[in-house]
Amino acid sequence: MLVDVHVHLSSPGLAADRGPFLSGEPGLSTLYGDPAARLVTTQELLRELDLAGVDKALVMGFPFTIEDNAKRHNDWILEECARYPGRLYPLAAFDQRAPWALRHSEAFLAAGGFGLGELCVYDEGLTGPTLDSLEALAGLCRGRDAPMLVHVNEPIGHKYPGKAPMEIGQIMELVRRSQGTRLILAHFGGGLPLLACLRKEVREFLDLVRFDTAAMPFIFEPRALRLGVDLLGAGSFLLGTDFPLLKTARYVKFLEATGLDPAEIAQISGLAAQAFLGL
Numbered sequence: 001m002l003v004d005v006h007v008h009l010s011s012p013g014l015a016a017d018r019g020p021f022l023s024g025e026p027g028l029s030t031l032y033g034d035p036a037a038r039l040v041t042t043q044e045l046l047r048e049l050d051l052a053g054v055d056k057a058l059v060m061g062f063p064f065t066i067e068d069n070a071k072r073h074n075d076w077i078l079e080e081c082a083r084y085p086g087r088l089y090p091l092a093a094f095d096q097r098a099p100w101a102l103r104h105s106e107a108f109l110a111a112g113g114f115g116l117g118e119l120c121v122y123d124e125g126l127t128g129p130t131l132d133s134l135e136a137l138a139g140l141c142r143g144r145d146a147p148m149l150v151h152v153n154e155p156i157g158h159k160y161p162g163k164a165p166m167e168i169g170q171i172m173e174l175v176r177r178s179q180g181t182r183l184i185l186a187h188f189g190g191g192l193p194l195l196a197c198l199r200k201e202v203r204e205f206l207d208l209v210r211f212d213t214a215a216m217p218f219i220f221e222p223r224a225l226r227l228g229v230d231l232l233g234a235g236s237f238l239l240g241t242d243f244p245l246l247k248t249a250r251y252v253k254f255l256e257a258t259g260l261d262p263a264e265i266a267q268i269s270g271l272a273a274q275a276f277l278g279l
Contacts (some may be wrong), residue, residue, distance in 0.1 A: 003273035004057040004248065006118065006149065006240030010039040011076045026264070027063035029096060031162050038244040042080050045243065049087075052248030055270065056279050058149070063120050067104065070094040074108055078251045082112070089114040089279075091149060096133045097121065100152065105137055109144050110278050116141060117149025118186060120222060122162050126152075126170035136177035147182040147277060149212070150174065152190040154219060165269040168192060175205050182276065183209045186240060188216050193228035193236065208230065210276055212240030213268070217250050222257035225268075229260060234267035238276070 007031040014021050018039060022029045022149065031037060040048075061077055064070035074092045092108040094101055096119045105116055116137055121130055130258050130259060141148045152171045154262060171190050175183065185192065189211040196203045216225065227238060241248055255265050 001056070001270040001274055002052070002054045002248075003270040003277075003279060004054050004241050004243065005238045005273050005277070006120075006186060006212050007057045008040075008061055008245075009045055009059045009077060009080065010041060011073055011138040012041055012238065014073070015039045015041050021028050021069065024066055025064055026155065027065065027120065027122060029060070031147040032177060033086065034161070037161075040244045042114060043075065046084075048243060050116050052138065052252075056087055056089065056273075058089045058091055058114065058117070058277075059116050060149070061093040063093055063095045063097060063118070063122075065095040067098065069099045070098075070104060074104070074113075075111075078108070078111055078113060078142045082113075087152060089277075091115045091117040091147075093118055095118075095121070095138060097130055097164060101133060102136055102140065105140055107138070109146055113146070113149040115149065115180050115182075117184070119148070120151030120162070120164075122164050125164060125166045126174050131170070131173060134174055138181040138183065141267060142178075142181040145182075147184060148178070149184040149186060151186050152192075153187050154190045157219065160218075166190060167196065172202065172205075174211055179208070181203065181208060184238065184240075185209060186214045186242075188220055188224065188228070191220075191224075193232055196228075196231040203232070206236065210236055210272070212238045213251060213254070214240035214242035214243060215244065222254055223259075225255075226258045229258075229264055229268075234260070234264035235272040235275070237268045237274045239269050
């Protein structure tokens with residue numbers, strides 16, 4: 001089984017003309033202000049899943065700051081995923097700092113949403129009210145037994161759209177405050193798995209934490225994943241493509257280059273997600 005825990009889907013209106021949606025939406029503008037940044041509709045997503053042999057996918061939108069934009073898009077995500085039960089699983093994306101974020105999340109999960117994500121902030125790190133809001137949302141997910149997928153990124157290296165000024169210590173604080181919640185940290189957890197050799201300081205907090213592979217081919221060498229598996233086991237890592245940023249085929253090549261054995265690759269490609277998410 002192949003499971004992609006990180007794909008983005010656009011409503012027909014947004015995909016056709018993003019311009020009207022960018023005003024007042026700094027998160028969306030950061031990633032999609034460039035007309036070359038691709039947005040895809042449901043049928044385009046399904047074609048990619050079919051071509052790659054992906055059985056199930058967690059589907060998410062974008063970090064809207066305006067409540068009406070978030071509600072409209074997340075309601076649409078709910079409706080679209082309901083058309084493909086057992087294949088597409090809806091997550092709610094929004095600016096987690098918004099005063100309406102908790103209320104919106106409660107309504108989304110009550111309406112049949114699978115979880116929350118991708119929750120992301122690009123203009124600051126995980127500190128202060130941003131971290132407090134994530135802690136509150138993690139508590140909601142814990143009570144509903146719903147997963148939460150959060151954008152994190154590596155603290156060093158080249159700059160790119162969507163890279164936040166984030167430190168490993170901040171990511172670890174999020175992990176500590178989210179204990180008991182099924183937490184998926186995007187983008188290899190910003191490199192946090194490589195610090196799992198700090199046994200008492202890190203590993204004991206990671207039982208309900210998983211790390212997706214989104215954008216790893218852009219950022220990490222394949223051996224980073226090999227090292228992560230050596231430290232935490234293949235079951236800690238989940239295939240996430242960040243589609244349409246990258247296609248599944250790119251990750252197949254990346255996984256092959258890690259030197260992992262077929263059983264480990266099978267875990268990362270879907271078995272671990274199936275077990276962790278109850279798919």
